[in-house]
Amino acid sequence: QSALTQPPSASGSPGQSVTISCTGTSSDVGGYNYVSWYQQHPGKAPKLMIYEVSKRPSGVPDRFSGSKSGNTASLTVSGLQAEDEADYYCSSYAGSNGFGGGTKLTVL
């Protein structure tokens, strides 16, 4: 059982925006700004997309943004593109290194 809760699926049409949530507790998501998001395409290793709630590593498009409110973090993908279709995982790296259960994003 994952420590962080994500919806199993999300979808949107090309050009639209979609938001994926990640709910934890005050001991992880709510207590620290140490939330990250990974993108994983089938058969590939996860790729870091967001760290420290809202920061993007070099090379990640600014269509990807992160935020947090209370115990829930969110990943928003704006201007959806076909290549954004993938699984997305949140992670709290404030000690436990826990991951969310993952959300499959479908681009309709």
Added chain:
Amino acid sequence: QLQLQESGPGLVKPSETLSLTCTVSGGSISSSSYYWGWIRQPPGKGLEWIGSIYYSGSTYYNPSLKSRVTISVDTSKNQFSLKLSSVTAADTAVYYCARRPMVAPFDYWGQGTLVTVSS
């Protein structure tokens, strides 16, 4: 460019010990700035952190696996290793090794290696 590569048997019998090695190239495993970790992903399921190690040998394990896991480091070979004992079919997964900077998430990952537990 930092690269990590997992290696080890792809098939392990039930009750035996799974052993994997991660070879790091393009950077030193002895850097004081990083932890080195193992993460696994059962087929069709999510990611699970197994444990991490610092170059000094300090280890941190997932409490749910702690009794069966040993992670070690060999700085002379720029490698770190995973041993998981008493495996069952539930341990069948793609195993990834990865680098984690201090107070930061895992940033560089290996390509992953599938380990199947079956007789």
